[in-house]
Amino acid sequence: xxxxxxxxxxxxxxxxxxxxxxxxxxxxxxxxxxxxxxxxxxxxxxxxxxxxxxxxxxxxxxxxxxxxxxxxxxxxxxxxxxxxxxxxxxxxxxxxxxxxxxxxxxxxxxxxxxxxxxxxxxxxxxxxxxxxxxxxxxxxxxxxxxxxxxxxxxxxxxxxxxxxxxxxxxxxxxxxxxxxxxxxxxxxxxxxxxxxx
Amino acid sequence: xxxxxxxxxxxxxxxxxxxxxxxxxxxxxxxxxxxxxxxxxxxxxxxxxxxxxxxxxxxxxxxxxxxxxxxxxxxxxxxxxxxxxxxxxxxxxxxxxxxxxxxxxxxxxxxxxxxxxxxxxxxxxxxxxxxxxxxxxxxxxxxxxxxxxxxxxxxxxxxxxxxxxxxxxxxxxxxxxxxxxxxxxxxxxxxxxxxxxxxxxxxxxxxxxxxxxxxxxxxxxxxxxxxxxxxxxxxxxxxxxxxxxxxxxxxxxxxxxxxxxxxxxxxxxxxxxxxxxxxxxxxxxxxxxxxxxxxxxxxxxxxxxxxxxxxxxxxxxxxxxxxxxxxxxxxxxxxxxxxxxxxxxxxxxxxxxxxxxxxxxxxxxxxxxxxxxxxxxxxxxxxxxxxxxxxxxxxxxxxxxxxxxxxxxxxxxxxxxxxxxxxxxxxxxxxxxxxxxxxxxxxxxxxxxxxxxxxxxxxxxxxxxxxxxxxxxxxx
Numbered sequence: 327x328x329x330x331x332x333x334x335x336x337x338x339x340x341x342x343x344x345x346x347x348x349x350x351x352x353x354x355x356x357x358x359x360x361x362x363x364x365x366x367x368x369x370x371x372x373x374x375x376x377x378x379x380x381x382x383x384x385x386x387x388x389x390x391x392x393x394x395x396x397x398x399x400x401x402x403x404x405x406x407x408x409x410x411x412x413x414x415x416x417x418x419x420x421x422x423x424x425x426x427x428x429x430x431x432x433x434x435x436x437x438x439x440x441x442x443x444x445x446x447x448x449x450x451x452x453x454x455x456x457x458x459x460x461x462x463x464x465x466x467x468x469x470x471x472x473x474x475x476x477x478x479x480x481x482x483x484x485x486x487x488x489x490x491x492x493x494x495x496x497x498x499x500x501x502x503x504x505x506x507x508x509x510x511x512x513x514x515x516x517x518x519x520x521x522x523x
Numbered sequence: 524x525x526x527x528x529x530x531x532x533x534x535x536x537x538x539x540x541x542x543x544x545x546x547x548x549x550x551x552x553x554x555x556x557x558x559x560x561x562x563x564x565x566x567x568x569x570x571x572x573x574x575x576x577x578x579x580x581x582x583x584x585x586x587x588x589x590x591x592x593x594x595x596x597x598x599x600x601x602x603x604x605x606x607x608x609x610x611x612x613x614x615x616x617x618x619x620x621x622x623x624x625x626x627x628x629x630x631x632x633x634x635x636x637x638x639x640x641x642x643x644x645x646x647x648x649x650x651x652x653x654x655x656x657x658x659x660x661x662x663x664x665x666x667x668x669x670x671x672x673x674x675x676x677x678x679x680x681x682x683x684x685x686x687x688x689x690x691x692x693x694x695x696x697x698x699x700x701x702x703x704x705x706x707x708x709x710x711x712x713x714x715x716x717x718x719x720x721x722x723x724x725x726x727x728x729x730x731x732x733x734x735x736x737x738x739x740x741x742x743x744x745x746x747x748x749x750x751x752x753x754x755x756x757x758x759x760x761x762x763x764x765x766x767x768x769x770x771x772x773x774x775x776x777x778x779x780x781x782x783x784x785x786x787x788x789x790x791x792x793x794x795x796x797x798x799x800x801x802x803x804x805x806x807x808x809x810x811x812x813x814x815x816x817x818x819x820x821x822x823x824x825x826x827x828x829x830x831x832x833x834x835x836x837x838x839x840x841x842x843x844x845x846x847x848x849x850x851x852x853x854x855x856x857x858x859x860x861x862x863x864x865x866x867x868x869x870x871x872x873x874x875x876x877x878x879x880x881x882x883x884x885x886x887x888x889x890x891x892x893x894x895x896x897x898x899x900x901x902x903x904x905x906x907x908x909x910x911x912x913x914x915x916x917x918x919x920x921x922x923x924x925x926x927x928x929x930x931x932x933x934x935x936x937x938x939x940x941x942x943x944x945x946x947x948x949x950x951x952x953x954x955x956x957x958x959x960x961x962x963x964x965x966x967x968x969x970x971x972x973x974x975x976x977x978x979x980x981x982x983x984x985x986x987x988x989x990x991x992x993x994x995x996x997x998x999x
Binding site: 344403 | 538539543544545547549551552558559561562566570572577578579580581587599601602604605608619639640641642645651652667669673674677678680716717720721748750752772773777780781784816837840841934935936955957958961
């Protein structure tokens, strides 16, 4: 995983609540078997509207998505995270994320930042008033900064450490091989098995 | 202090617990399908890793599979390639696979329970958010992303922070004609699509205890639509009876030991939930959605709400956008909404009991002119059972299409899709924009409401059907 320490970039305000992962990347894109090439599928249906915020010339090259509450609901498709990253987003700010989407984001180094709804709206107002405004998301100091706005955000220490160092979760878990083997040796015999080994 | 059901199952699966770290949780059963696994297998290959526990892993094909002409090559080359990728991966790594054409093939959340693999007190994961279905057995079951699929393949564990617990107690008795689907749609409308976020839900109370396993699966299936990772129901005699004798259910002494353990999986009387919601089951009625998320629903007897009636600004805006997308106007009675398509199927309502209840209503009746009705069994086993009971004949005689098993029009990854502007009454789980096809409009309903709607051509419940003297039910 790519490490995340801090990022500064222009923003896209997305004033919609309950943006589900079917909107982020529609199902027909899920037939691909790679982790890349999803950028054209990002918000595909909405992008057909030339007024959609992502289509505005002043939003080209923006890397910070400032979204409405309950972002990433619905399907567990990690393709939603890949689509946002393939398009160029480094971080998403919202007052609430769906659990699975958030987990998927942090596994891929897409930093999801939770801020109070009123702070999210202030960020949206800032970038709407001046699209050239840059937002900094600093994971080391757990702080979001833009113009005169400074807001602290929470992220548990373990997730932060893994992101800052770009650590591979599977390698970390495999360091606990003894614990896993010990647990396995104590599993009851009535537990189901899919095949006899 | 006592523990909740969820806490008991969680504690029994902790491989490692350390200060400042998420718990490392052991996974008893890992279900795979073609859509969310290819990149995970690639990851294993790149890192020279193997599947740690092939005996706790099983795969099937469901999302992309066609429901007609399954003996012919799959027309869409991209779908075909994805299925072929799963077959190659399973062959290379040694994973048990039930491909299209196999008698155990079907929607992954129908297949696990019917094989007896989903058992009380187990942890079940799948790269699919509707894995919450398996919680109906008192399993801790949740959807995961592809990175986590790779993690489980490689380690059979997941590092996870323990969610909070929420009790959803359904008092009283569901009135006649009110189903598990109506109940869960009403619960989601009540707590909202984010109401369960960060929680494991436990459905309990007298109305829940009376439900069959199929109905419990419908409830737990849609926990994710309330934002919850998982939903659970304590195992009881109904659960044990469902499991007994199934292919992978324990036998002999193992069965006795298992039942003894399963009986301990009840929330202790002195356990404390982090949140509690109480629903009066007796007050419920058939429930349908009018909007573009599963929380935007109302009793069938109600009208399309006025967005101006919402106090919350973002809910108001969401309702406005939903009405625009759905082509509805505030104040329009829900019963007046005409549909083009009726879909019965999916991991929510594609089980034998669902097909029986839809067939009982269609028996001796006709699907309305201009309405297309698709009946898609959740698995090949469900299909065979339905045929043995003559349900397929009831459906085809009424003018419905009887299809092969798969996810089908629930998400339209196969050719079963709505055309732009088409409107469906669907027994599936998501009414998101474009979910059933670009520009398609979805109303989530129970199998009974779906069948009555097919007959009348507008959203309706069985109670709306006149007692047609000319009706000659075959009496299946």
